[in-house]
Amino acid sequence: MLTYTIRRLILAIPTLLFISFVIFLIVKLSPSDPTAGLPLTIPPEVREQIRESLGVNDPVVVQYFKWLKLMVWDEPLHFIEGATGWQVAPDGPRIISYQTRSPVMDLIVQRMPQTLWVVGTSYIVGILIALPLGIISAYKQYSVFDQVGTFISMVGFSVPTFFTGVLFIVIFAVTLGWFPSVYDTTHEVTDWDSFVVQLKQIIMPVMVLGLYNASQISRYLRASMLDNLNQDYVRTARAKGLGEKTVVLVHVLKNSMIPVVTVIALNVPAVFGGAIITEQVFKVNGIGQLLIIAIQSGDVPVVQTVSFIFAVLIVLFSLIADILYGVLDPRIRYD
């Protein structure tokens, strides 16, 4: 297992380099201009000076290697210094956002808490809803519960979040006035009252995303449970006189979770990636909103860096999913 992990990690390096170069080319070669969003009253000579000062006019390869060096060497050192206080960070340039003229990593660190709060909570809520829904739906296949559960998860899966989000706002914020429609990113939880405020502002985006996640995971679990419920080992367990509870929740569930755990692990990078649409609808202003604003304004360093971090996370969690697979299923061995 260890050799396998090490081999996979080493293989990941050329993969990530390739991914980063492709992302860079896509972003760079697309017709985008960091000065495009400025008012037309700003004359072309000034725009040219701005582009020059941003380094947009350097050759593409030079820009790529400048970025790569900063990304894999300088920025991690800055991160270590920020986290531990050791004086290890080199002087000199960092990856600078075109829009804010500030280090991209600082922006990401600033955005991470609200994204993890909202998207992370919604993922946990989604799993918590999906588990009972999937188990009962499969155990009582074609019952009323199964039909209703299937209907709800199909709705949750197919109705886009920009629709459910606005619907929630119109119902719960505008008509009923229960929850705020704008998320306050500066709010800090210090006591019970501020926790209630946080709960109120987080509940709508979490439920919108949670419904979507629950639909997806419950369908996987239901299918996987159905596969297992008809297996011989289930009949054997029942023949031994084990209670239904033990049969379903211990024997069947454990085996059914193998593919579901993989799906859950593979989707974890999406939690860090934020939810572009839901974040926009509720003005959560996390990583997703950072990315979409950067794309709109031609902010190459931000797009490049955020996409690269996603790529790292995806490669990493694919590996974790594979290892988990081996841990959960004794039939699978990598060495």
Add this chain to the structure above:
Amino acid sequence: MKRYSLLLGATALALAPAAAMAERGSSGHLNIIYWQAPSTLNPYLSGGTKEVESSSLILESMARFDETGAMVPWLAESIPTVENGGVSADLTSITWTIADGITWSDGSALTASDFVFTWQYCTHPEGGCAQAANYDGVTAVEAVDDKTVRITFNAPTPFPYTAFVGSESPVIQAAQFAECLGARAPECTDANFGPIGTGPFKVDEFRPNDVIELSANPNFRFPDRPYFGTVTFKGGGDATSAARSVCETGEFDYAWNLQMDPTILAGMAAQGRCAIEVAFGTSVERIHLNQTNPDPALGDARSTVEGGPHPFLTNPIIGQAMSMAIDRALIVEIGYGAGGKPTCNVLPAPDLYASTANDGCLVQDIPGAIALLDGAGIVDTNGDGIREYNGVPLRVLYQTSTNAVRQDTQALIKQWWAEIGIDTELRNIDASVFFGGDPASPDTFQKFYADIEMYTNNFAGVDPQAYMASWLCGDMPRPQSQWQGSNIQRFCDPAYDALVAEMARTADLNERGRLAREMNDMLVRYSIIPLVHRGGVSARAATLEGHRMSDWDSELWNIMDWRRTQ
């Protein structure tokens, strides 16, 4: 000479406290939402409206423009003029005097050297200063003494109120930005995100592209203001949800730039929680008729003077008929609502410069347009429903940026032009490409690889001299200039160039007005078809008062006077 009487008239009134009873912070907390979030609080590094307006809470300039476009002394004692000796008789220098008792929010005094530094900061060749145009023609900024700043120009400048006037060229603190000149500007993140200013508020926390928390500046020169003690300036979302948060849920007190379906906005306002505010500046949605030939067969010469004149759009009769066929009032009703009014001028304001000679275009006249074309012998000779001019059928490619209102306008105009026998092909291009100015892209508005294109332009401030100089023969975008240039429709008339030169020499305000109107009339007959005079649309909570929305300056220019109704 009464040149600046209009500017001086409003000065005394503007600073008179509106609510003598109220005191600093008495109105509590103010929530503002800008659906495009500010990326930095240093307007010199961005140039976007959202950055200029958000930083105007903190940074200030010598003078500002009120809602009528009149100048109000702000950091200055008074507006310098030739009469009071502030502007030299040969119009090559202007001397500002800083009013007494003005300090930065950290308590140190504002001095003339801060202005000198600001000028050096923005004109540093490596800085990429977005507001450099405000310092065009300035050869020196000197501190005559602690309170006196003299700006010298390289030529007589009849309108010297560009540097340090309005929200786009505010003064920044020399002590804070001393290490941030030129290429080092981006390294000063703390200063760029938390500039020390003289304004009513100071920054407590800034999160780029998200939110700004501000509180009243304890060293502000008016002891009773600002009436609001703290401000949250939130960004993100879209125009509709911003309007909703003011007009329906009441979470916010002020929402900016509500470009949205006018009927939805009117419906929200009807609930009574908010009021819609509109301010008109100089923005005009207009159609440009390409005066050169965009035929793809010309290769590199297309849309250049070398490619030859346009086969039919250079004929004023055709342009006039196209203009007559348009129902501007309907375009306003469908797409702009309160935020627009029909116009026939490319220079619609200030009043002094607005021509009335073309107002006939406000009424749609399709039969008139048909008669005009028929009378000129431009008729359909081959029975396909499309007229021909010298054997060339009147088919046009009409492009604009991707935007729901613009596509509605395109569809309407295509319909009207079809009725007068002109066939229109529509095209829309993503705004970041269309306005992106990439010389390698064929789809920029400067390249104009189409017969007709539509967008909005305006000018900052109140003086149209530089704006009207956009249409000089020499300012056409062309390959030699990397397709840079402001004369988008490739208009060229030596008589127009002569008027531009005359305006640059003329100091008398009424004479300048006459020249500007004359130039406007030359442009709109018929290389530009103006459609809509666009205003800024904002919503304010019904409980907010003291708001005077100006499109000539930041919308938040008088935020120190805003207060909550009792």
